[in-house]
Structure formats: C-alpha cells, structure tokens
Amino acid sequence: SVTGMPRAGVRSVGVDGNQFASFVTIRNVHSYNNGYWGILTGFVNDLLIENNVTSGSVNEHGIYVSNSGDRPIIRNNVSFGNQDNGIHMNGDIEQGTGDGIISGALVSGNIIYNNGTGGGSGINMDGVQNSRIENNLLYNNHHSGISLYRIDGGGASTGNVVINNTVHQAADGIWALNIQDGGTGNTARNNILVSDSTSRGAIDISVDSLSGFTSDYNVVISRFTTNGGNSNQTLAQWRTNTTQDAHSLI
Numbered sequence: 001s002v003t004g005m006p007r008a009g010v011r012s013v014g015v016d017g018n019q020f021a022s023f024v025t026i027r028n029v030h031s032y033n034n035g036y037w038g039i040l041t042g043f044v045n046d047l048l049i050e051n052n053v054t055s056g057s058v059n060e061h062g063i064y065v066s067n068s069g070d071r072p073i074i075r076n077n078v079s080f081g082n083q084d085n086g087i088h089m090n091g092d093i094e095q096g097t098g099d100g101i102i103s104g105a106l107v108s109g110n111i112i113y114n115n116g117t118g119g120g121s122g123i124n125m126d127g128v129q130n131s132r133i134e135n136n137l138l139y140n141n142h143h144s145g146i147s148l149y150r151i152d153g154g155g156a157s158t159g160n161v162v163i164n165n166t167v168h169q170a171a172d173g174i175w176a177l178n179i180q181d182g183g184t185g186n187t188a189r190n191n192i193l194v195s196d197s198t199s200r201g202a203i204d205i206s207v208d209s210l211s212g213f214t215s216d217y218n219v220v221i222s223r224f225t226t227n228g229g230n231s232n233q234t235l236a237q238w239r240t241n242t243t244q245d246a247h248s249l250i
Contacts, residue, residue, distance in 0.1 A: 001029075001030045001031075001032075002029065002030070002031045002032075002034065003031070003032050003033045003034065004033060004034065005034040005035060006034075006035040006036075007034070007035050007036045007037070007040075008034060008035075008036060008037045008038075008039070008040040009029070009031030009032070009034040009037065009038050009039065009054070010026055010029055010031055010038070010039045010040070011037075011039075011040045011041070012024045012026065012040075012041045012042075012044055012047075013040075013041065013042040013043055013044065013067075014042065014043030014044060014067075014069075015043070018097065019043075020043045020044065020045050020068075020069065020098075021043060021044040021045070021069075022044065022045045022046050023045075023046045023047075024041070024044050024046075024047050024048070025047075025048045025049075025050075026039055026041075026047075026048070026049045026050075026052060027048070027049075027050050027051050027052065028051050028052065029052045029053075029054075030052070030053045031052065031053070031054050031055075032053070032054070032055045032056045033055070033056040033057075033058070034056075034057055034058070035057075035058050035059060036057060036058070036059045036060045036061075037054075037057055037060055037061050037062070037063070037064045038052070038054025038055065038057055038061070038062045038063060038079070038082070039052060039054055039062070039063045039064070040064045040066070041064070041065050041066065041069065041072075042066045042067035042069070042092075042095075043067045043068065043069055043097070043098065044065075044067075044069040044072070045069050045070050045071060046070075046071050046072075047065065047069055047071075047072040047073065048072075048073045048075075049063060049065070049072070049073070049074045049075075049077060050073070050074075050075045050076050050077065051076050051077065052077045052078075053077070053078045053079075054077065054078075054079045054082065054086075055078075055079065055080050055081045055082065056081050056082065057082040057083055057084075058083060059083055059084075059118075060082070060083060060084045060085070060088075061082055061083075061084050061085040061086070061087070061088040061120070061124075062077075062079030062080070062082040062085065062086050062087065062112075062115065063077060063079055063086070063087045063088070064085075064088045064089075064090070065087075065088070065089045065090075065102065065105075066088075066089070066090045066091075066092050067090075067091070067092050067095050067097075067098060068091055068092070068093075068095075068097070068098025068099055068100055068101060068102065068154070069102060070101075070102060070103045070104050070105075071103070071104040071105065072089070072102065072105045072106075073105070073106045073108075074087060074089075074105070074106070074107045074108075074110065075106065075107070075108040075109045075110065076108070076109040076110065077110045077111075078110070078111045078112075079110065079111075079112050079115065080111075080112070080113045080114045080115065081114050081115065082115045082116075083115075083117060083118040084115070084116060084118045084119055084120035084124075085115060085116065085120035085121055085122070085123075085124040086110075086112035086113075086115040086116075086121075086122045086123065086138070086141065087107065087110065087112065087122070087123045087124065088120065088121075088124045088126075089102050089105065089107075089124065089125045089126065089128050090102075090124075090126040090127065090152055090153065091126065091127030091128065091152070091153035091154050091155075092126075092127070092152045092153070093127070093152060093153060093154035094152050098154075099154045099155075100127055100152070100153050100154020100155065101127050101128075101129055101153065101154045101155055102125075102127060102128045102129070102131070102153075103128070103129045103130050103131065104130060104131060105128060105131035105132070106131065106132050106134075107123060107131070107132070107133045107134070107136065108132070108133075108134050108135050108136065109134075109135050109136065110123075110136045110137070111136075111137045112136065112137070112138045112139075112141065113137075113138065113139045113140050113141065114140045114141065114142075115141050115142070115143075116141045116142040116143035116144070116173070117142050117143075119143050120143055120144070120147075121141070121143060121144035121145060121146060121147040121178070122136075122138035122141040122144070122145050122146060122167070123136065123138065123145070123146045123147070124144070124147050125146075125147060125148050125149070125157050125160070126149060126150060126151050126152055126153045126157070127150055127152065127153015127154050127155055127156070127157060128148065128153070128157045128160060129155065129156075129157060129158050129159050129160065130158075130159040130160065131159075131160050131161075132160070132161045132163070133146060133160065133161070133162045133163070133165060134161070134162075134163045134164050134165065135163075135164045135165065136165045136166070137165075137166050138165065138166065138167045138168070139166070139167075139168040139170075140168070140169075140170045141169060141170060141173055142170050142172050142173050143173055143174055144173070144174050144175060144178045145167035145169055145173070145175065145176040145177060145178070145193070146162060146165065146167060146176070146177050146178065147178040147179075147180075148160060148162075148178070148179045148180070148183045148186060148209075149178070149179070149180040149181045149183060150180075150181040150182065150183070151181075156181050156182040156183045156184065156209075157179075157181075157183040157186070158182075158183055158184050158185045158186065159185045159186065160183075160186045160187070161186075161187045161189075162177065162186065162187065162188045162189075162191060163187070163188075163189050163190055163191065164189075164190050164191065165191045165192070166191070166192040167191065167192065167193050167194070168192070168194050168195070168196075169194070169195035169196060169197060169200070170195075170196060170197075171195075171196040171197055171198075172197070173195060173196075173197060173200065174197070174200045174204070174229070175195075175200050175201065175202070175203065175204035175225070175229070176191075176193035176194065176195055176201070176202050176203070176221075177191070177193055177202065177203045177204070177205075178203075178204045178205075179203070179204070179205040179206065179209045179213070180204075180205075180206045180209060181206065181208070181209070182206075182208045182209060183205075183206075183209040184208075184209055184210075184211040184212045184213065185211070185212035185213070186209070186212070186213055186214075187213075187214045187215070188203070188213075188214070188215040188218060189214070189215070189216055189217050189218065190217045190218065191218045191219070192218070192219045192220075193218055193219070193220045193221065194219070194220065194221045195221050195223070199223075199229065199232075200223065200229060201220070201221045201222070201223025201224060201225075201232065202218070202220035202221050202222075202223060202224055203215065203220075203224050203225075203238075204224075204225045204226075204228060204229060205225075205226055206226065206227075206228075207226050207227075210226070210242065213242075213244070214244065215242075215244040215245050215248070216244065216245055216246060216247050216248060217247050217248060218245060218248040218249075219248065219249050219250075220235060220245070220248055220249070220250060221250070222234045222235040222236075222250045224237075224238040226241075226242075235248065235250055
C-alpha cells in the first residue's frame, strides 16, 4: 500500500530508452492519493500490471504505461477517482528513443470508474497499435470512455480490437468510444456503449479514421458522430452513412 507520494506510488522504467527494462510484474498494490500517478512505467517490454487498485491521483492518472514498451498486459485492476485517466498508454515519440508505438497490448478485465474530472478517458491510448481492449467495465467517467488517437505517439492508434466492454458514461462525460487522428483499421464489436449525456453518445470517429473500421453487434445509445459532435447521427443514419452496426441494438 503506497500513498502520499509527490509523484508516483510505483515507478518502473528502463534507462531513458537506452536500455529497455523487461518482464516487470506489478501485482496486488494499492496505490492511492499520490501526486501524479498510482503506477508509472516507461521503456518496459513485456510488462504485467494486474490485480492492483489505483485511485485518487491528484494531477494525472491511475495507471500510466509510456515510452514505446511493447506487449504490456494490464488486467484485472481497479482504477477510480483519478484526476485524468484511469489507464493511460502513450508511445511518446517526443522522448527521442524507441519508435513511439506501444504494440501488442492486452487491456482486459479492468474496472474503471469516476475518473476524468480534469479530462482524459477511462482507457486512453495514444500511439497504440495492434492491441486488444476487452472485457472491461467503465462507468461514471466524466470525459471520454475508451479513446484511440495520436498526440505524442509515433503513429496513429491503428489495428486495435475493442470487444466485450461495457462503457456507461456519466451525464457530464462525452463519447463512449472515441477514435481520432487517422486511427484506421480498428474494430468495435459486442460492446455496450451508452451515456447519460443529453448530447453525446456511443461513437465519435473522425473521417480520417473510417478506413478499415468495423463495428457491429453492439448495444448503443442512438447517437453517433464523425465530426466531434458538431452534428450527430441516429443509429439508422449511422448505418446508412457508414454501413456499420447492422446488427447493433439501441
């Protein structure tokens, strides 16, 4: 149990990218009310973060996996009440070492709630590719639900599978699934994507992310957008305009 640290409760990093750490396990830790992060890692390949509780991070995230480390597994954690993201993954090309891409990740079985009063997402992915986000429960998060995008990553978040997740957004939250910045080739299937918001809804995907996107067999609120919510589409309009979600239900 770690609390009250000015920055990270638990930190594991390679040597500034010159030498990656590998096969690090962080398990059964309760990291709460720390200054920036409950758990922070960087430049770590084949990382395992499981069965932890991270809460109350004052300035940023519950779990933060950064800096080009590939094949991380983040599973069966509980992350709540953090200022920004419940789980944040960032390839971070600005560090100047590595490819700035996190690939081959598995984010599974996590319970993530009441995060994001300062922004961010329940599960936030910047420069994450060819990964699986599955069987997670997200509720009462106050900004985005699951986000695939690029700001600091070495490339867009592409080729990911988002499957079997439940995302129930708070009334002051935005979209349950958010895909931006040329995040092509992503799949969303068998998810529950709902919101208590009166203006935001199930999926926000940018036009430059639609190539290769597949979405079906979801349970949704009947509200979609391809322009950040400047205009919304019903499920029927979304089907006509994108050919997606033919078997999805309201």
